[in-house]
Amino acid sequence: MEFFAGRARQLLIFDDGYLIFDDMDPFIRTTSFAGFRELVDSLGGDHALLLERFRIKPELIDEEDARVPLRSLVGLLESAAQELDCPDFGLRMAEYQNLQVLGPIAVIARNAVTAGHALAEIVRFIGYHSSGVQLDLDRSEPQAPRLLIGLRLPGLMQQRQMVELAMGVAHNTMKLLYGTSFKAHSVLLAGVSPLPLARYRRYFQTEVYTGQACNALILTNQQLDQRIEQQDPTLHRTLVRYLSQFNLQASSDVVEQVQRLVLRMLPTQQCRLPLIAEQLGLHVRMLQRRLEEQGCKFEELVEAIRRDRADAYLAERDIPLAQIAGMLGYSEQSVFNRACRRWFAMTPNERRRLLREQRAKER
Structure with missing residues (x-):
């Protein structure tokens, strides 16, 4: 990676040399590919061929600090779901992931005081993980705080698999922060899905509503107030200072x-x-x-x-x-x-x- 005036440009190596994409083009860290190989292979597909089609070298997804264009992952998931006849591909892939895919952001969250504080820190620094993933902890309704999830990706690309992957990872993240008994009050999904509601209810273990204006986990104040055990305030402060230097807070x-x-x-x-x-x-x-x-x-x-x-x-x-x-x-x-x-x-x-x-x- 090369840095210019505090801004990052990622160099991705392809067969024809280097592809340089500017930080204005939404990217995502390759940790978000966790489980892709295993899931595709279990469904009888060839993960290497799918990755190569989107110009992603298979070995790249093992590098924690590598980044690829977000639209490459979005297109990859949609193609895999269609070709492998697996309409719940994003949800299945989410089963392989949790908070840890966020790298140093995960460490900050695990060393926050409460689950709500941890979510606020994830929202604050999500730009380090992906410049195209939008998170917002909306507490405007006092009795129904919401974790809103979306993508900042221009164009008309199908995005359902990536959105559902992100929603699944958010759910798994809350399980780590709150405890294995976590269950959202309800789940909102934008658009209309071909999946039966029962599939979503089975994953999220709560009521799910489709055709909504946003994608969100509806939480409770009790869940946000849950204290995180064994947090390390010094480590938290150190990593916050480290990530802050890159000015990656989208809300700035x-x-x-x-x-x-x-x-x-x-x-x-x-x-x-x-x-x-x-x-x-x-x-x-x-x-x-x-x-x-x-x-x-x-x-x-x-x-x-x-x-x-x-x-x-x-x-x-x-x-x-x-x-x-x-x-x-x-x-x-x-x-x-x-x-x-x-x-x-x-x-x-x-x-x-x-x-x-x-x-x-x-x-």
């Missing part, structure tokens, strides 16, 4: 903070600038000024997020248009219809057909 960027809050608040139909500013502890004018310094306006950010999420929801065949309108923060479907014509010069149904055709061609 006001634009990303606003984006995360917008995603959280859109389905409540309360996504307004004053409320966002209040959440950030800023005066409305101060927030506007900070956004302008980044070349952004609040209304433009909301519009861009709505357009992006509209495509993600419309690509799922079975989510009703009225439900999509609500998840985007619109009180009426007619408002969503007008927005769709403004964004894409077509109706929601026409856009849905186009997206389905595009996905079919990619397979």
